[in-house]
Amino acid sequence: MTREGxxxxxxxxxxxxxxxxxxxxxxxxxxxxSALMDDNQIFVSPxxxxxxxxxxxxxxGALGSQPFARYFLNTMIIExxxxxxxxxxxxxxAFSFSRLRWRGRNLIFGLLLTGVMLPYAVTLIPTFVMWGxxxxxxxxxxxxxxxxxxxxxxGVFNIFLFRQFFLTIPFELDEAAYIDGATPWKVFxxxxxxxxxxxxxxxxxxxxxxxxxxxxxxxxxLTSDSKYTLALGLAGFQSTxxxxxxxxMAASLVVILPIILIFFVLQRYFVEGVTLTxxxx
Amino acid sequence: MRAERxxxxxxxxxxxxxxxxxxxxxxxxxxxxxxxxxQIGAPAKFIGLGNYRQLGHDPLFWKSLNVTTYYTLGxxxxxxxxxxxxxxxxxxxxxxxxxxxxxYYLPTLVPAVASSVLxxxxxxxxxxxxxxxxxxxxxxxxxxxYGEQSAVxxxxxxxxWGFGNAMVIFLAGLQGVPRQLYEAVAIDGGGTWARFRxxxxxxMTPTIFYNLVTGTIGTFxxxxxxxxxxxxxPNNATEFYIYYLYTKAFxxxxxxxxxxxxxxxxxxxxxxxxxxxxxxxxxxxYEMGAAR
Numbered sequence: 001m002t003r004e005g006x007x008x009x010x011x012x013x014x015x016x017x018x019x020x021x022x023x024x025x026x027x028x029x030x031x032x033x034s035a036l037m038d039d040n041q042i043f044v045s046p047x048x049x050x051x052x053x054x055x056x057x058x059x060x061g062a063l064g065s066q067p068f069a070r071y072f073l074n075t076m077i078i079e080x081x082x083x084x085x086x087x088x089x090x091x092x093x094a095f096s097f098s099r100l101r102w103r104g105r106n107l108i109f110g111l112l113l114t115g116v117m118l119p120y121a122v123t124l125i126p127t128f129v130m131w132g133x134x135x136x137x138x139x140x141x142x143x144x145x146x147x148x149x150x151x152x153x154x155g156v157f158n159i160f161l162f163r164q165f166f167l168t169i170p171f172e173l174d175e176a177a178y179i180d181g182a183t184p185w186k187v188f189x190x191x192x193x194x195x196x197x198x199x200x201x202x203x204x205x206x207x208x209x210x211x212x213x214x215x216x217x218x219x220x221x222l223t224s225d226s227k228y229t230l231a232l233g234l235a236g237f238q239s240t241x242x243x244x245x246x247x248x249m250a251a252s253l254v255v256i257l258p259i260i261l262i263f264f265v266l267q268r269y270f271v272e273g274v275t276l277t278x279x280x281x
Numbered sequence: 282m283r284a285e286r287x288x289x290x291x292x293x294x295x296x297x298x299x300x301x302x303x304x305x306x307x308x309x310x311x312x313x314x315x316x317x318x319x320q321i322g323a324p325a326k327f328i329g330l331g332n333y334r335q336l337g338h339d340p341l342f343w344k345s346l347n348v349t350t351y352y353t354l355g356x357x358x359x360x361x362x363x364x365x366x367x368x369x370x371x372x373x374x375x376x377x378x379x380x381x382x383x384x385y386y387l388p389t390l391v392p393a394v395a396s397s398v399l400x401x402x403x404x405x406x407x408x409x410x411x412x413x414x415x416x417x418x419x420x421x422x423x424x425x426x427y428g429e430q431s432a433v434x435x436x437x438x439x440x441x442w443g444f445g446n447a448m449v450i451f452l453a454g455l456q457g458v459p460r461q462l463y464e465a466v467a468i469d470g471g472g473t474w475a476r477f478r479x480x481x482x483x484x485m486t487p488t489i490f491y492n493l494v495t496g497t498i499g500t501f502x503x504x505x506x507x508x509x510x511x512x513x514x515p516n517n518a519t520e521f522y523i524y525y526l527y528t529k530a531f532x533x534x535x536x537x538x539x540x541x542x543x544x545x546x547x548x549x550x551x552x553x554x555x556x557x558x559x560x561x562x563x564x565x566x567y568e569m570g571a572a573r
Contacts, residue, residue, distance in 0.1 A: 013373050020367060021384045024442070028387070030410050031399050047413045093296035102289030108297060115304045119502055119550050121523055121543040125530050126310035127303060149299025159296060184288040213392040215505055220531070231394045235509055238398050245402065252395040259390045267383055270449065 031256075035059075035249035042245050058250035062237075065247065068254070070226060071233040078143050078229065079211050085147035086155060086207045087200060093150045094162030095188050099174060109163075112156050120154075128220055142221045143214075151207075158203050165199040166192060201269050205262065212259055230255050314540035321534035332541035342542070344517050345525040346549075348433060352521065353500040355437035361492055364447030369481070371448075372455045382452070389445030393505040400439045401426070401510050426511050432518040436506050447492045454488030455481075483566040490565045494557055498550055522546060 029049070034042055035058055036051040063069070096102075097109045131142040146152035150159060169192060177187045193200070218232040228236070234255050238248060263270065290297075315332055319325035336342050371381045388396065403410045404425035412422040425435045462480045471479065507513055507524035526546070530539035 010373075010375060013370055013375055017370055017375070017381050020370075021381065024384055024388060026410070027399055027403055027442070030403060034402065043408050045408065045413065046417055047408070047410070089295040089299075092292040096289045096292035100285050100289040100292070102286040105289060105293075108293065112296060112300055115300060117498065117550070117554060118304065118308070119498070119543070119546050121502060121526055122311050122547045123304060123307035124526075125314065125536060125540050125543060126307035128530075129310070129314075129536070130307070146299065146303050148295065149303065150296035152299040152303035155296070155299065184285070184292065188292070209390065213394075215392070215394050215509075219508075231392050234392075234398065235394045238394075238401075238509065248398060249402070252398050255395045256391050259392070260387065263383065263387070263390055267379060270386065 031249055031253060034245060035253045037246055039244065039246050055246055058246040059254070061244075062247040062251040063254065066233055066237055066251070067226070068230070068233060068251070071228050071230045074140075074227055075212065075229045075231075078140055079208060081140070081144040082147040082211050083204055083207050085144070086151045086158060087203055089148055089150040090155055090158040090203065091162050091193070091196070091200070092188065094159045094166055095184075095192060097159065098163045098166040099171070099187075099192070100184055109159075112159065115156050116154075124220075131221065137221060138223045138227065139221075140227070143217050147207075154210075158207070161203060162196070162199055165196055169195055198269070201266070205266055205269055208262070209259060311540050311543055314537055315544050317537045319535075319537040321536060325537065328537070332538050333545070335538070336541060336545065341517065341520060341525060345520045345522045348518070348520055349501055349503070349522040351433055352437060352440075352503060353497060355434065356440045356500045357493065357496045359437065359441045360444045360447050360496055361489065363441060364444040364492065365451050365485075365489070367444070368448045368451035368455060372452060382449075385448055386445035388443045391443075394509060396439075396443070397506055397509040404435055404439075426519070427515060429515050429518045432511060432515060436510075436519065439506070440500070440503075447496065450492055451485070451488055454485050458484040486565045487567065490557075490561050494554060497553060497557070501546070501550055501553075 033049055033051060036054050036056070037048075038055040038058075041048060041051065041055075097105055127142070131137055136142055147155070150156075173191050174187050177191055182190065213231065214229075215231045215235065218229045219235075222228055222232060225236075234251055237251055314325075316327060316329055317325040318328045318331065367385050371378055371385065375381075391399075404427070406412055406422065406424050406427060409425070411425065415422045423431050423435075426432050458481055463476050466476050466480060469475075502523050503521050504523040504527065507519050507521040508527070511519040513520040513524055513528070522542070523546075526539050526542045529535050529542060
């Protein structure tokens, strides 16, 4: 390949990426500009892109008209409980499935994997009825307790992820520890987990974002306003304040920003996370 | 070693219990519910296959199946093609790769509620971004999610914007294509197309297949847009399957009927998955001796 050819090629790639990137980013730009405009300017046609003046009051207005601080606190309580439970129980299960020998281990692991194919709709109604019958509706229990059972259902993906990673750690390390009289519990905490930080980070990120984005769960289980999460609060806000677009856009931006910040800081883990899963045949 | 066996069961216990309590148990319960006439607040009455028979005569069931199939047939191929092309572009040795990957992945991160709110506004026929742009370009405008014909295509467009997950998985797959083979093609005088056709594409078929299966299962279960953006309207044009199931169960309290809906969906997804796997033997290429 000649030098010139590769230059032409690179330029073409760059132009394509920039054009596509513009399409990807335009909705966000639209969101940001609308969040910073007062309602008169939002409805000007043809639309303007630069707010004049910047309506910073949208943020205080939006956040003041709904208890968003409360929603944020609720979301974070659920986050902490779910992320901790998922990482702990999924890692332990994966440790058992990959590094402890016991009869039936592969059969059970295979059985768990079939759960990934199950549409969530099948378990949705009975699970709801079950939580209702133990009086757990309108509490955080249905949203957090399944995480302490290896994430139940969707959590199998995390077990798989941990297991794939654990299999790459040399088994001699465990054996050495066992000879020194360690229990599997000690090997897990002292040998395996310290070497598994990358995969822990990946599971933490994916779980965190899953909870942050979850809408159906809170919609089903939370009924009193004081227990709402951010996603639920925003959806309620959408139907109540359809006239106040500036407020609505400002509130949306507040819900999106933390996730985007996390992504920018931890960007490389996102791609690595998928590479780790060994998607390839 | 008896101790090892005990520890094995003990540490896997939460996962095994979770599977029993939150997957197997509800599955069996769901099947049982689907054979009853059960409205919340009244006792359940066993009616055998009554709910399933009723499904056949329910126009909204067929409508929701149609809408969901239409949506899946739109979103899955589009996401695969766009995701694949962009993954190949951001896999080139260009400057700012991380930046481009971020830009294309960004929409996937946005909470469904926030992106729904944003797109309601983009689709607004009077003041929305899309119609404003069309007007400025002198093109005919659309009623987007507010038109019976245009509602589902609009949601397909919106969902394709979030192709980032497919792209990331394609990127992971591209890392596994053996570089030496490209050189072999070059020695044989093959150009860019030959490299793509004879090396990249065959080696990517397992990844394409993975995205096809998970994408199909995922789009068959779409809910948020129907609930937040259109409430199934206009005139049931966006009556997605799970949205219909949700309203049956949690608005009309018809637990038995909704459970039958859930089981029919389960069977549909199962059949599609089996068909895809059968068909895969003909085109998915697995590297010989790639046993790891």
